[in-house]
Amino acid sequence: MLTKHLAQVLDTLNMKALLIWTVLLNIYKLLKTGDCTSTHDQVLSIHVTTHQQADIVRNISSQYETVLWSPASPEHIEADTEVHLFVPANNLGTVTDLLQTHHITHQVLLDNTEELIKMQTRNESSDPRSSVSYYERYHSLEDIYYWINRTAQEHPDMVKVILIGSSYEKRPLYVLKLSGRQERAEKRAMWIDCGIHAREWISPAFCLWFVQYSLNFYNLNNDITEMLNSMDIYVLPVMNPDGYKYTWTTNRMWRKNRSLSKESNCVGTDLNRNFDANWCTKGASNRPCDEIYCGQFPESEPEAEAVANFLRSHKDSVKLYLSIHSYGQMLLFPYSCSNEEVPNHAELFELVQEAAMKIRRYYRNNYKYGASAKTIYLAPGGSDDWAYNLGIHYSFTFELEDRGRYGFLLPPSFISKACNEALLALKSIALRVIQKTQPQP
Numbered sequence: 167m168l169t170k171h172l173a174q175v176l177d178t179l180n181m182k183a184l185l186i187w188t189v190l191l192n193i194y195k196l197l198k199t200g201d202c203t204s205t206h207d208q209v210l211s212i213h214v215t216t217h218q219q220a221d222i223v224r225n226i227s228s229q230y231e232t233v234l235w236s237p238a239s240p241e242h243i244e245a246d247t248e249v250h251l252f253v254p255a256n257n258l259g260t261v262t263d264l265l266q267t268h269h270i271t272h273q274v275l276l277d278n279t280e281e282l283i284k285m286q287t288r289n290e291s292s293d294p295r296s297s298v299s300y301y302e303r304y305h306s307l308e309d310i311y312y313w314i315n316r317t318a319q320e321h322p323d324m325v326k327v328i329l330i331g332s333s334y335e336k337r338p339l340y341v342l343k344l345s346g347r348q349e350r351a352e353k354r355a356m357w358i359d360c361g362i363h364a365r366e367w368i369s370p371a372f373c374l375w376f377v378q379y380s381l382n383f384y385n386l387n388n389d390i391t392e393m394l395n396s397m398d399i400y401v402l403p404v405m406n407p408d409g410y411k412y413t414w415t416t417n418r419m420w421r422k423n424r425s426l427s428k429e430s431n432c433v434g435t436d437l438n439r440n441f442d443a444n445w446c447t448k449g450a451s452n453r454p455c456d457e458i459y460c461g462q463f464p465e466s467e468p469e470a471e472a473v474a475n476f477l478r479s480h481k482d483s484v485k486l487y488l489s490i491h492s493y494g495q496m497l498l499f500p501y502s503c504s505n506e507e508v509p510n511h512a513e514l515f516e517l518v519q520e521a522a523m524k525i526r527r528y529y530r531n532n533y534k535y536g537a538s539a540k541t542i543y544l545a546p547g548g549s550d551d552w553a554y555n556l557g558i559h560y561s562f563t564f565e566l567e568d569r570g571r572y573g574f575l576l577p578p579s580f581i582s583k584a585c586n587e588a589l590l591a592l593k594s595i596a597l598r599v600i601q602k603t604q605p606q607p
């Protein structure tokens with residue numbers, strides 16, 4: 167009898183404790199995430215409808231400590247654009263107040279970006295039994311240098327490492343040259359660069375993925391075998407090592423390289439505005455503090471100069487140029503620097519259309535495609551336009567996943583899908599280019 171009573175009392179006490187506990191937990195959660203202001207850095211998706219709203223959002227993005235994710239520069243914010251803006255916690259209140267005052271609708275795209283960043287940089291050896299492969303994780307610059315070496319050592323018959331120059335901070339720029347074991351006279355070549363923009367982490371991840379896939383499936387997969395037998399493939403896994411390093415150590419949102427400017431305290435040039443293609447006209451900036459700063463003169467940056475020099479000295483063999491960026495899911499071709507159509511516009515259009523169709527069919531994912539200036543924005547000084555004008559008439563820029571759900575902070579679990587679909591597009595285009603550039607006997 168007594169014990170039963172005691173048990174009942176204890177039970178009610180337990181219930182009460184549980185109740186109090188839940189209430190406290192909820193209050194804590196409310197305080198932590200907050201309904202109006204978060205204690206986290208956020209990414210906002212802002213729907214700009216009118217010209218006046220465009221002016222206001224442009225001002226917010228340039229006057230407050232924020233980072234514009236999309237479009238790349240405030241000048242591309244017009245009526246009818248969706249803007250993705252990274253806002254540090256300390257500015258969230260001010261920014262959202264301003265948006266509300268001007269009746270600009272917005273939603274939170276990402277809350278707690280700190281957690282996502284942590285997820286992306288988690289120590290790889292944390293769980294040795296994890297089923298996730300090396301290629302389904304992001305890697306630090308040191309890791310990537312180590313990987314380049316190891317890959318070359320493990321495949322001495324198919325891989326050569328070429329030093330094409332060094333970065334502003336004197337880091338080496340290594341290119342992997344992949345070749346099939348078949349010797350053919352007058353071998354054609356293709357070029358792929360990744361990591362022009364530091365924060366686009368999926369891009370170097372793709373280069374690593376591509377190299378690994380090519381080496382593993384040579385003589386197993388017909389497409390890869392045909393590609394490597396017909397073409398040497400030059401792969402530059404990280405074109406902007408200084409910037410990439412900086413995104414791992416200091417600022418995950420960094421885009422440019424890390425060169426010091428003579429005229430200002432701002433750091434970095436946009437390497438994809440530094441090439442000699444209508445250099446520094448509309449769509450680029452001559453102000454060193456801007457994200458799309460074009461640099462002091464064309465190829466003023468050692469990274470751009472190294473790539474340009476290499477391609478100039480290989481321009482007769484290189485038939486296909488490909489530059490990997492993110493995000494937005496687009497397959498682009500020249501021009502970006504002008505609204506003019508290139509002479510083989512229809513041919514290039516067909517190639518990206520077919521590639522996008524395959525991605526849709528096999529991965530149920532939509533990629534936009536077309537000439538850059540019309541598909542994304544007018545922008546001069548890009549590597550693809552420059553390569554095209556050099557004579558590489560199959561020249562492309564891929565913008566990989568996603569469409570803005572995670573943007574630059576694409577979680578590692580998405581790497582394999584993003585890379586597989588890009589690989590499908592690459593194979594589709596490369597095999598067509600191999601047919602089209604068959605040497606005449």
Ligand code: 9B3
Pocket residue numbers: 238363438439491492493498502503538542545546547548549550551563565
């Ligand atoms: C820009 C240019 Cl200038 C080009 N030639 N091709 C593609 C783009 C888009 C990328 C950029 O540099 O802004 C997207 Se991250």
Ligand code: ZN
Pocket residue numbers: 362363366438491492
């Ligand atoms: Zn980019």
Ligand code: ZN
Pocket residue numbers: 491492493494565
């Ligand atoms: Zn981009």
